[in-house]
Amino acid sequence: MLKNAEFTNKLRSSGLRPTKQRLKICEVLFNRDHTFHFTINDLAKNISRELNEKISLATVYNTVHAFKKKGYLKEISINSDKSYFDTNTTNHHHFFDEDTNELIDCDDKIIETPKIKKNILGKKINSVEVLVKVATDNQNQK
Amino acid sequence: MLKNAEFTNKLRSSGLRPTKQRLKICEVLFNRDHTFHFTINDLAKNISRELNEKISLATVYNTVHAFKKKGYLKEISINSDKSYFDTNTTNHHHFFDEDTNELIDCDDKIIETPKIKKNILGKKINSVEVLVKVATDNQNQK
DNA sequence: CAACAGTTTAGAATAATTATAATATATTAT
DNA sequence: ATAATATATTATAATTATTCTAAACTGTTG
Known part of the structure; x- marks a missing residue:
């Protein structure tokens, strides 16, 4: 506090x-x-x-x-x-629940940070973030 | 055509x-x-x-x-x-060039598809996509 | 405390998107 | 084919998120 x-x-x-x-x-x-x-x-x-x-x-x-x-x-x-907006300003990943629209932060203990095999633009990489969309089976591709 | x-x-x-x-x-x-x-x-x-x-x-x-x-x-x-919107409807990754706002598609030959170590919600995973933001060094965190 | 730059504010303006309801078009049943 | 119907299109109005504006206010510096 x-x-x-x-x-x-x-x-x-x-x-x-x-x-x-x-x-x-x-x-x-x-x-x-x-x-x-x-x-x-x-x-x-x-x-x-x-x-x-x-x-x-x-x-x-x-x-x-x-x-x-x-x-x-x-x-x-x-x-x-x-x-x-997000108060977590670190580089992190997300799960997005398409049923509820809930967004959950997680780090690379939960979702691996992927490797960039080829930096196709040759510029500085500022962030690498993963978004995983989940939903209850069947329907819901919205 | x-x-x-x-x-x-x-x-x-x-x-x-x-x-x-x-x-x-x-x-x-x-x-x-x-x-x-x-x-x-x-x-x-x-x-x-x-x-x-x-x-x-x-x-x-x-x-x-x-x-x-x-x-x-x-x-x-x-x-x-x-x-x-995107005419490429497959599960794929993106490079986003913050200097030019250009968005470039790529597959897992360029960016590895990350592993989900723990599916924290236990729901069906509909997509796993990576976004890499790049820019010319120095400035540009916008 | 005076002067100045930076901030807040209500409300207007803008821009993207969605709703409306009349008209038009595609499909289906005859 | 034609009539009946269901679905699409359209111009325009309405809505929503966001930004702009310019006047009033507040924090800072000297």
């Missing part, structure tokens, strides 16, 4: 002013036991529910994007209809 | 009426040498350019979704701002 002062430092050290709103968003995002996958709307709702306070949706957008740029959040692309 | 009659059969055999519009869209999508990655807007533009004929945007949306449901197209989620 990080304190306000720690978030203040974290923000300041990356060149972001520690405003009231940003500190509250830090609390909601980073004072958790586990990885948090969310849309910006989810987050805005969580803020008003958990903190009983409203932060303008535009600010939530601004902040999430600022945090992403600073590497505190990572954007996930599974569904293309909405943007999801 | 498939013919109209072949597309007609293909459509009819999957329970889709072979309408003028669908046949034209088949031509644009499937009479190609290589995999085609596109947004619905791209496709609509291609239709009016290549075939010199306009198909209502709503029809293009309907058709692409119908084709996806029938397994003729696959939806890709790399960027979350738009929906991309």
